[in-house]
Amino acid sequence: MAALMLSGQRDPLLVPEVSQHEVQVRQGFTGTELLLFGAVLDPAGRTGQGYDIVVVLKGPSEPVRLREKERFAGVWVNAQSTDFRSVPSFFAVAASRPVSEIVDEKTAAIYEFGTGYIQLSPSGSINPAEQLRFSEGLVDLKQRQRLYKQNMNGVQISQNVLYQARISLPSNVTTGTYTAETFAVTDGRVIASAEATVEVRKVGFERFVEVSANRWGLAYGLIAVFLSVGMGWGAGRLFARL
Incomplete structure (x- = not known):
């Protein structure tokens, strides 16, 4: 009987929602704040089970060529460059606590739980150390433009059921479809995920x-x-x- 009961247990369900499904960019747009919220529903009716929540908001991907400048004869000139096939125009992560305390590095890399795990898809052949330097430089540039961010205490969970996170979009966001992926994690394992979309468009x-x-x-x-x-x-x- 116990074996049958265990086999009938199912993973919880995520029901995500976003405060705005459409963001209109018009003259004088100074940015906006999105509220990502929802609930973790347990089909078995169990209560008190703890979950961690990680929210990943990504903008449309685009190819990027990153050039390195160096000083030559007193003048800054373009030097080495590298291409990335698929770079998120916007990337933000919010978690209920530091990701390093939630999952291991392999899982964090699979689900892109942080700016250090973004899959940038570099193209061409280049020394791995140089590729890493360019990747870190690209992420740093995006962070200074307020387009890449992470908040490892940015998700609030109430009664192990309701969650909410706030992520701000700056005025220089790219238009297109943004995906908000929410993940429920327990014991270092992603047990549920769900996705919502936000359309950013000019008017x-x-x-x-x-x-x-x-x-x-x-x-x-x-x-x-x-x-x-x-x-x-x-x-x-x-x-x-x-």
């Missing part, structure tokens, strides 16, 4: 400019050049009369 005049540049690139470029030349000529004529 108003910014949207018009973006669409115009993508659909009619040549015309958009020519108009931009003519406007720049016209404004420069007009400013020159104005100051010539003063």
Whole structure:
């Protein structure tokens, strides 16, 4: 009987939600804060079982070429470079406690539980030590741009059932579909996961400019050049009369 009862036990279910499923970027956008919350439901009705929660929010991936600058004859010039095929435009992790206390390094690397575990997909052949240096440099650059972040005490859990985390999006976020993955962990093992999405898109005049540049690139470029030349000529004529 005990064996049958154990075989019928199932892992808990995650029910995630996001405060905003759409973020509108318009003129004067200064960033926003997302509230990621939800519940851990135990099908067996067990109570009091402790869980750790890790939330990973990722923006659209994009290829990136990272160049290293070095000083030559008193001038900064481009030196060695490397390419990454798939770099998240935004990456944030929030956890109920330090990830090192929740899972081992192998599990953290599999699920990208931290900025040190982002899978950047480098391309080409390069010395592993140099590749690591470039990867760390890219992460550091993104962190200084407030696009990569982690908060190892950023998830609050209530009564081992409800959880919530707050992650801020800066004003320089890339538009596109963002995925918020939530993981429930116990005894160093991920026992449940769920995903929610957030759409970040431009609206108003910014949207018009973006669409115009993508659909009619040549015309958009020519108009931009003519406007720049016209404004420069007009400013020159104005100051010539003063």
